[in-house]
Amino acid sequence: MTETPDAPRLAQTFAEVEDALLSRWPETKLEPSLDRIEAFTELLGEPQRSFRSIHLTGTNGKTSTSRMVETLLRALDLRTGRFTSPHLEKMSERISIDGEPLDDETFVRAFNDVAPYTHLVDAEQDHPLSFFETIVGMAYAAFADAPVDVAVVEVGMGGAWDATNVIDADVAVVLPIAVDHEKYLGADPATIAVEKSGIIKPGSVAVLAEQTPEVAAVLLARATEVGATIAREGVEFGVVHRTPAVGGQVISLQGLRGHYDDIFLPLYGAHQAQNASLALAAVEAFGSGELDADLVRSAFAEVTSPGRLEIIRRSPTIVLDAAHNPHGAEALGEALEDSFSFSPLVGVMGVMEDKDYEGVLAALEPHLAYLVCTQNSTPRSMSAAALGRVAVEIFGEDRVSVVPDLGEAIERGATLAEAGEAIDVSIGSGAVLVTGSVVTVGEARALLKARR
Numbered sequence: 158m159t160e161t162p163d164a165p166r167l168a169q170t171f172a173e174v175e176d177a178l179l180s181r182w183p184e185t186k187l188e189p190s191l192d193r194i195e196a197f198t199e200l201l202g203e204p205q206r207s208f209r210s211i212h213l214t215g216t217n218g219k220t221s222t223s224r225m226v227e228t229l230l231r232a233l234d235l236r237t238g239r240f241t242s243p244h245l246e247k248m249s250e251r252i253s254i255d256g257e258p259l260d261d262e263t264f265v266r267a268f269n270d271v272a273p274y275t276h277l278v279d280a281e282q283d284h285p286l287s288f289f290e291t292i293v294g295m296a297y298a299a300f301a302d303a304p305v306d307v308a309v310v311e312v313g314m315g316g317a318w319d320a321t322n323v324i325d326a327d328v329a330v331v332l333p334i335a336v337d338h339e340k341y342l343g344a345d346p347a348t349i350a351v352e353k354s355g356i357i358k359p360g361s362v363a364v365l366a367e368q369t370p371e372v373a374a375v376l377l378a379r380a381t382e383v384g385a386t387i388a389r390e391g392v393e394f395g396v397v398h399r400t401p402a403v404g405g406q407v408i409s410l411q412g413l414r415g416h417y418d419d420i421f422l423p424l425y426g427a428h429q430a431q432n433a434s435l436a437l438a439a440v441e442a443f444g445s446g447e448l449d450a451d452l453v454r455s456a457f458a459e460v461t462s463p464g465r466l467e468i469i470r471r472s473p474t475i476v477l478d479a480a481h482n483p484h485g486a487e488a489l490g491e492a493l494e495d496s497f498s499f500s501p502l503v504g505v506m507g508v509m510e511d512k513d514y515e516g517v518l519a520a521l522e523p524h525l526a527y528l529v530c531t532q533n534s535t536p537r538s539m540s541a542a543a544l545g546r547v548a549v550e551i552f553g554e555d556r557v558s559v560v561p562d563l564g565e566a567i568e569r570g571a572t573l574a575e576a577g578e579a580i581d582v583s584i585g586s587g588a589v590l591v592t593g594s595v596v597t598v599g600e601a602r603a604l605l606k607a608r609r
Contacts (some may be wrong), residue, residue, distance in 0.1 A: 166477040167269045171261040175248055182287035189318040193282050194290045198323050200274040204301035205324045210308045211439050212411035214353045215332025215487040218432045219311040221462040225436035227309045232456035238300035245464045252296045252305050263570035267299040267469040289313050293320040298380045317355025317393045328442045329357045334372045335484035347371040352377035362386045362442040394438040401496045412437045415447035420457050425466040426492025448492045464598045471604050473574040474588035479595040481517030499588035501577050505570040505599035510539035518551045528552050528574055530559045531566035533597045564604050
């Protein structure tokens with residue numbers, strides 16, 4: 158068959174797929190509507206109707222919780238698809254099957270399977286398909302093709318009009334809601350909750366993290382309106398006990414169906430214990446039964462969450478954490494105090510200029526002896542110099558330096574951490590924390606892995 162002139166050329170390489178996707182509307186440019194993704198999935202044959210799903214929203218913790226849910230489901234011998242965003246190092250991380258990101262060949266094939274339909278949608282709609290809408294279509298088509306038993310799907314932003322929301326999930330998980338993406342979602346948590354509550358569908362189970370009273374009221378009203386079953390952290394399920402341990406923490410969880418003790422979770426911080434309780438409740442709700450305690454223990458022991466309080470290097474210790482809003486930075490600060498005794502802890506931070514970077518700086522200031530301000534490679538990145546000017550107001554001039562190159566900034570941080578006496582702290586237990594943005598942490602991770 159002769160290819161029509163306006164049909165997209167099929168990709169031959171991963172780089173060509175990446176280029177084709179990035180040439181579309183970026184994730185940061187949004188036009189709130191499900192029209193395009195609905196038209197796209199209709200042309201693809203409604204692939205999202207061929208599998209069951211668990212859908213997750215909230216301000217922070219979605220990716221970690223998604224990974225926990227998936228690990229539990231795989232322990233139950235279910236074939237899983239997982240869609241998360243953004244990616245740390247490579248675009249194909251967003252689409253996983255059986256716990257592994259698509260390899261380059263499969264990613265190219267997933268793109269080529271949907272590419273012939275993208276221009277049809279573009280021609281019919283007021284706005285062309287965005288990058289995010291296109292990759293959601295790719296994910297759902299790849300999951301149907303696998304085929305998977307269940308997809309674990311993280312929203313990109315919000316909920317009701319997020320492109321992922323063409324699924325009708327069996328279980329909707331709503332993690333803690335705070336302020337982020339103000340331009341699109343609103344300036345207060347209750348307003349944001351209205352948007353995020355849109356993933357709660359008729360007949361589903363709504364697994365709800367503890368929220369402020371205003372947010373809880375919005376979520377409960379939505380669940381009641383659509384006839385969803387409600388499961389609340391702190392009422393029907395939750396963390397019973399947690400103890401920091403070498404390499405993570407030991408937790409006891411009360412689930413919806415059973416009680417589970419002596420679970421080793423190889424992730425740090427109370428927020429990750431909370432994420433584990435939500436993941437457990439979601440899987441119990443999905444399967445409608447108590448899980449085997451040994452299965453739960455073995456599954457949680459295998460959980461990883463790259464870029465979330467991840468120790469990537471020793472001597473000195475370098476920790477990566479993708480906190481990029483005040484809520485995430487506060488959880489990070491609490492986890493640092495809870496699980497580590499670094500002295501000094503030197504921060505290396507690069508942020509996006511459309512985020513509440515002042516709030517992030519203020520939340521981390523009590524935990525950092527010194528801050529190196531840097532930037533990542535994207536156009537959205539705030540310049541290191543601009544971040545430095547804001548940081549000086551919060552940390553003071555003697556605790557801030559500006560190093561625009563990320564690799565050099567990490568080296569500066571490592572030098573300061575190793576020479577603690579330069580900033581009046583004892584030598585020997587210093588560490589570096591790279592944070593401020595998922596992109597910054599992803600680029601740092603790639604740099605540090607290459608130097609091993």
